[in-house]
Amino acid sequence: xxxxxxxxVALDVGTKKVTTLVAKVENDKKVQFIGKGVxxxxxxxxxxxxxxxxxxxxxxHESVTEAEKIADIHIKSVYxxxxxxxxxxxxxxxxxxxxxxxxxxxxxxxxxxQARNVSLPSDRQIINVEIGxxxxxxxxxxRNPKGMAGRRLEVKVHIxxxxxxxxxxxxKSVEDAGLxxxxxxxxxxxxxxxxxxxxxxxxxxxxIDIGDGTTDITVYHKGDPVYTTVIPMGGRYVTxxxxxxxxxxxxxxxxxxxxxxxxxxxxxxxxxxxxxxTIGTEEKKxxxxxxLASVLAPxxxxxxxxxxxxxxxxxxxxxxxxxxxxxGGTAELKDIQFLxxxxxxxxxxxxxxxxxxxxxxxxxVLSSPSFSTAVGIINYFAERGKMKFRDKNxxxxxxxxxxxxxxxx
Numbered sequence: 001x002x003x004x005x006x007x008x009v010a011l012d013v014g015t016k017k018v019t020t021l022v023a024k025v026e027n028d029k030k031v032q033f034i035g036k037g038v039x040x041x042x043x044x045x046x047x048x049x050x051x052x053x054x055x056x057x058x059x060x061h062e063s064v065t066e067a068e069k070i071a072d073i074h075i076k077s078v079y080x081x082x083x084x085x086x087x088x089x090x091x092x093x094x095x096x097x098x099x100x101x102x103x104x105x106x107x108x109x110x111x112x113x114q115a116r117n118v119s120l121p122s123d124r125q126i127i128n129v130e131i132g133x134x135x136x137x138x139x140x141x142x143r144n145p146k147g148m149a150g151r152r153l154e155v156k157v158h159i160x161x162x163x164x165x166x167x168x169x170x171x172k173s174v175e176d177a178g179l180x181x182x183x184x185x186x187x188x189x190x191x192x193x194x195x196x197x198x199x200x201x202x203x204x205x206x207x208i209d210i211g212d213g214t215t216d217i218t219v220y221h222k223g224d225p226v227y228t229t230v231i232p233m234g235g236r237y238v239t240x241x242x243x244x245x246x247x248x249x250x251x252x253x254x255x256x257x258x259x260x261x262x263x264x265x266x267x268x269x270x271x272x273x274x275x276x277x278t279i280g281t282e283e284k285k286x287x288x289x290x291x292l293a294s295v296l297a298p299x300x301x302x303x304x305x306x307x308x309x310x311x312x313x314x315x316x317x318x319x320x321x322x323x324x325x326x327x328g329g330t331a332e333l334k335d336i337q338f339l340x341x342x343x344x345x346x347x348x349x350x351x352x353x354x355x356x357x358x359x360x361x362x363x364x365v366l367s368s369p370s371f372s373t374a375v376g377i378i379n380y381f382a383e384r385g386k387m388k389f390r391d392k393n394x395x396x397x398x399x400x401x402x403x404x405x406x407x408x409x
Contacts, residue, residue: 009067010377011060011078011179012187013170015045015213015236016329018059020067021366021374022075023359025382033359033366033378035071039063047232048084048214050169053176060177077180079381081373082127082170083187083214086163089228092118095154103136103145107153115157124161127184132156132224158225160186183381187211188218188228190376193383195327195351195369196220204321207351208307208340209372210330212236217307221319229314231306235330238299245295246287252277256292257333263300264335265293300336304343320346327351329370 006026012019022035044056064075094115098107116129134142136150145153171181191209192201201220209216212235219227235257242261243253256276262268272289311317324344326337331350340348353375355363366375 007073008378008381009064009075009078010081010374010381011064011174012081012190012374012377013045013056013060013173014041014083014211014373015047015234016211017041018056018063019371019374020060020063020075020078021371021378022067022071022073023378023382029382030356030358031378031382033355033362035067035069035073036362036365037063037066037068037070039066044173046213047234048082048230049086049166050173053169053173056170056173057176060174060179064177064179075179077182078174079182079377080170080174080184081187081190081377082162082167082184083211083216083230084162084166085214085230085232086166087127087160087186087188087216087228087230088162089158089160089225090118091226092116092157092159093154094157095152098151098153101149103148103150103153105146108134108146108155111153111155112157115155116159118159120161123164125164125167126159127162127167128160128186128189130158130160130189130225132158132226133222156224158228160189160228162186185377185380186216186228187214187373188216188230189225190374190380191216191327191351191372192218192220192225192376193379194353194372194376195325198223200322200325204319205323205325206311206316206320207325207327208304209328210234210303210326211328211373212330215303215307216328217310219311219316219319226319227311227314227316229310231303231310233303233306234328235333237303238296238330238333241299242292242295246276246292247279248276249279257296260289260292261296262289262293262334263297263339265290265297267335267338268293296333297339300330300333301339301343303330304340308344322347324348325351327369327372331369 006024008023010021018039018041020037024032039059039062041059044052092115094111096111134145135154136145136148192207202223204221207218215231217229239254243250268290270290273286275284337348352367355366
């Protein structure tokens with residue numbers, strides 16, 4: 001990769017596929033996508049966790065190699081997305097006394113450090129710290145308090161944590177592919193940077209990213225993330241149900257799910273038929289499209305109900321004042337928004353990444369919900385700056401103060 005800091009590479013290591021995106025970032029933070037690579041990863045990841053490092057490394061290498069050819073660069077380092085049931089979140093609050101008459105960068109560093117100083121089990125570590133509002137004395141809603149007069153500084157943060165072992169396994173798979181991990185971003189946060197509108201974030205919105213192996217849920221309120229969780233279910237469960245019910249190979253089940261499947265059987269003609277391949281023979285058999293829908297719809301509803309239950313248990317449903325936004329590969333399933341509207345009893349829209357005209361060669365393909373995470377990783381680090389956390393032992397995460405010093409300057 002060129003030494004020019006204007007290039008960012010995102011790596012989304014999913015259950016079904018590994019996606020690599022390469023983008024140039026102009027001085028005005030405008031993103032132009034210049035490369036894309038996609039490789040199958042059928043056996044490397046289950047529900048967000050690496051189960052076969054060799055297969056995952058191979059898929060990463062294939063995806064990156066394809067992106068290198070298209071972008072005509074050599075990729076050395078990447079920003080990776082993280083999902084899995086092991087990802088969890090918490091909200092924290094920090095308060096410090098301002099040492100001078102005005103809030104200085106050192107005060108900002110101290111209050112953030114205090115907010116992130118939470119007790120964690122030895123097998124977990126902080127991945128992302130999303131900064132919410134600052135409060136100077138009694139004035140709330142402040143985004144950058146530097147230089148403001150006051151004696152008391154507060155901050156609200158959203159902390160995302162992960163299993164250390166799961167993170168290390170993913171990082172090692174990336175490094176075994178000859179790449180350096182620049183930083184890590186939880187998928188739920190990444191997707192929001194690709195598909196959510198600022199007005200939605202302000203009023204309250206839930207993003208539900210249904211991938212192949214996991215469903216990532218992120219709730220925004222007053223512009224900031226307040227809840228992030230992952231359910232270990234996704235589109236692969238739907239494909240498996242179809243495969244068993246129709247007695248067809250999983251590859252064939254995936255094909256007809258994407259092409260003919262509907263999440264609302266009552267919207268499907270009872271007469272329409274399709275030909276499908278059978279297991280172990282080259283023989284074809286005829287199946288009703290309505291039967292396909294009746295098989296997959298209950299599993300999709302189960303995933304959506306699990307998401308609603310999680311939101312209800314955490315008392316986050318009351319914060320959602322706009323839409324439920326569905327994204328991820330499974331969000332491309334026909335009629336899923338209508339089923340989701342019934343489940344959540346709220347308006348539902350399908351979230352597609354917003355790709356500007358500068359990336360015209362990639363606009364059509366990257367506008368698919370299946371690319372939300374990868375596009376979001378690019379957008380996040382393009383806007384925030386390519387700034388690394390490093391913990392005191394090395395690792396990926398740089399000193400928190402250094403990160404926010406750059407963020408506010």
